[in-house]
Amino acid sequence: MERNLQLLQDTAKKVRKNIITMLTASASGHPGGSLSAVEILTTLYFHEMKVDPKDPHNADRDRFVLSKGHAAPAIYSVLAEKGYFDKAELVGLRKTGSMLQGHPNMNYVPGVDMSTGSLGQGVSTAVGMAIAGKLDKKDYRVYTLLGDGELEEGQVWEASMCAAHYKLDNLTAFVDYNGLQIDGNISDVMSPEPISNKFEAFNWHVICVDGHDFNALIDAIEEAKTVKGKPTMVVCKTVKGKGVSFMENEASWHGTAPNQEQCEKALQEIGGEA
Numbered sequence: 001m002e003r004n005l006q007l008l009q010d011t012a013k014k015v016r017k018n019i020i021t022m023l024t025a026s027a028s029g030h031p032g033g034s035l036s037a038v039e040i041l042t043t044l045y046f047h048e049m050k051v052d053p054k055d056p057h058n059a060d061r062d063r064f065v066l067s068k069g070h071a072a073p074a075i076y077s078v079l080a081e082k083g084y085f086d087k088a089e090l091v092g093l094r095k096t097g098s099m100l101q102g103h104p105n106m107n108y109v110p111g112v113d114m115s116t117g118s119l120g121q122g123v124s125t126a127v128g129m130a131i132a133g134k135l136d137k138k139d140y141r142v143y144t145l146l147g148d149g150e151l152e153e154g155q156v157w158e159a160s161m162c163a164a165h166y167k168l169d170n171l172t173a174f175v176d177y178n179g180l181q182i183d184g185n186i187s188d189v190m191s192p193e194p195i196s197n198k199f200e201a202f203n204w205h206v207i208c209v210d211g212h213d214f215n216a217l218i219d220a221i222e223e224a225k226t227v228k229g230k231p232t233m234v235v236c237k238t239v240k241g242k243g244v245s246f247m248e249n250e251a252s253w254h255g256t257a258p259n260q261e262q263c264e265k266a267l268q269e270i271g272g273e274a
Contacts, residue, residue, distance in 0.1 A: 013272030018077035024263040034074035036238040067122025068147035069103040084111035120155030130171040149181030151192035164203035178240035211236025
């Protein structure tokens, strides 16, 4: 498949600006882990996944589950840019009457394949979707994105064991490995490291990449599609708050929305078209 890196880069800038704008409008939400996941989600929706915004429930579509559901601003922004709904909806984030709740809800938001928020449950659902694909003899693929702090949840490892047991080579998961969670460094809170070794021990195929490098992400996805008999985990080294200097590598921006002055500074730093 041809790689339009310029499209991906331009889209990523738009997605980041949407995230900042919508969080400022809501005065609440999670910027750090939303910004760190932008390249991963942009690669999936604008390069790889077989999806159609005009037919969001097509039975043969690829599936995506945002297991780290607090990064809802990132998936909302990507879905809006893809054309699932009007971008004007984004400023309604977390507001009464808006379809865009603080965590993704499949009952209200076109393009959301699973309601998530309770950490560990999203990847478990993705495993179920992949099993269903095998049982139905469908060729769609299932993708899911976890946070590195989320790996502290025992349910993640139950799901991982299940995925390997059933040889789910139609499942590709990503870890947004930015090293920080709400209470600080993951290694201080409850270290899940070494992450790659743990998934290898659970009989997953593991690929480690720079989670902000589009070529590396595309290469990893292509490699995952060649793997037979086991699921693939792509461990993505990322920067929390990526693209906004005063948010980068700061745990305090896990769940703090920018004010108007910070918003304007962030938008200027990100650059690109609105």
